[in-house]
Amino acid sequence: MNYLELLNKRYACKAMNGQKVPEEKINRILEAIQLAPTSSGLQPFEIFVVTNGDVKKEIRKIAWNQSQITDCSHLLIFAAWDTYTEDRINHIFDLTNKIRGVKNKGWENYRQQLLAKYPKQDNETNFQHASKQTYIALMSAMTQAINENVDCTPMEGFDSNKLDEILNLKEKGLRSTLLLPLGYRDVNNDWLVSLKKVRKPMSELVSTVE
Numbered sequence: 001m002n003y004l005e006l007l008n009k010r011y012a013c014k015a016m017n018g019q020k021v022p023e024e025k026i027n028r029i030l031e032a033i034q035l036a037p038t039s040s041g042l043q044p045f046e047i048f049v050v051t052n053g054d055v056k057k058e059i060r061k062i063a064w065n066q067s068q069i070t071d072c073s074h075l076l077i078f079a080a081w082d083t084y085t086e087d088r089i090n091h092i093f094d095l096t097n098k099i100r101g102v103k104n105k106g107w108e109n110y111r112q113q114l115l116a117k118y119p120k121q122d123n124e125t126n127f128q129h130a131s132k133q134t135y136i137a138l139m140s141a142m143t144q145a146i147n148e149n150v151d152c153t154p155m156e157g158f159d160s161n162k163l164d165e166i167l168n169l170k171e172k173g174l175r176s177t178l179l180l181p182l183g184y185r186d187v188n189n190d191w192l193v194s195l196k197k198v199r200k201p202m203s204e205l206v207s208t209v210e
């Protein structure tokens with residue numbers, strides 16, 4: 001399947017059947033998240049993979065009682081850095097130098113540029129910036145999932161403060177942004193499964209400036 005065919009095939013699954021997704025598929029979906037581009041390559045987020053049934057039940061209660069949370073196989077939680085710190089920025093730049101085996105002047109200047117800017121901004125501004133990066137990774141995960149014939153549901157419908165408490169995210173310097181249940185559609189109970197995909201026409205989406 002080509003990329004556009006995958007995008008057409010994916011849909012926001014509304015009911016899942018509890019079937020387990022093989023670990024190798026989950027690992028490739030996680031790899032798609034790892035490979036997603038991020039601003040300055042900082043990857044300012046972490047992913048939590050929940051398979052524990054009790055924890056899923058607890059999360060469902062604070063997520064609009066959405067059934068996919070307990071009926072999925074693996075529940076991914078995207079959690080963004082609560083702010084940018086010098087340590088966090090330096091860690092990624094040091095990692096880059098280590099992996100590439102070179103120290104580049106331009107790259108080091110860019111490090112100083114970020115160090116002079118991000119840690120001085122307020123935490124909320126930094127969190128909002130980091131949180132945007134999780135949405136790019138979400139799309140990467142969803143497209144790999146459908147490539148693996150795995151269904152998923154992107155979710156913002158949850159109380160992030162309560163989820164942060166359940167997973168002790170505050171102590172880790174993280175804040176939850178998105179949920180992504182991964183599993184298999186329950187064809188008999190999924191009201192969306194056979195409905196047409198709806199998108200506004202290109203004429204409302206795209207303007208050209210020639």
Ligand SMILES: Cc1cc2nc3c(=O)[nH]c(=O)nc-3n(C[C@H](O)[C@H](O)[C@H](O)COP(=O)(O)O)c2cc1C
Pocket residue numbers: 010011012013014066153154155156157158197
């Ligand atoms: C950031 C984001 C948050 C969403 N939150 C939810 C959600 O909490 N529950 C849900 O059932 N669908 C949720 N959706 C699914 C959208 O409603 C769905 O993607 C949209 O209607 C387009 O349909 P499609 O994904 O089937 O093409 C979310 C989608 C995105 C991108």
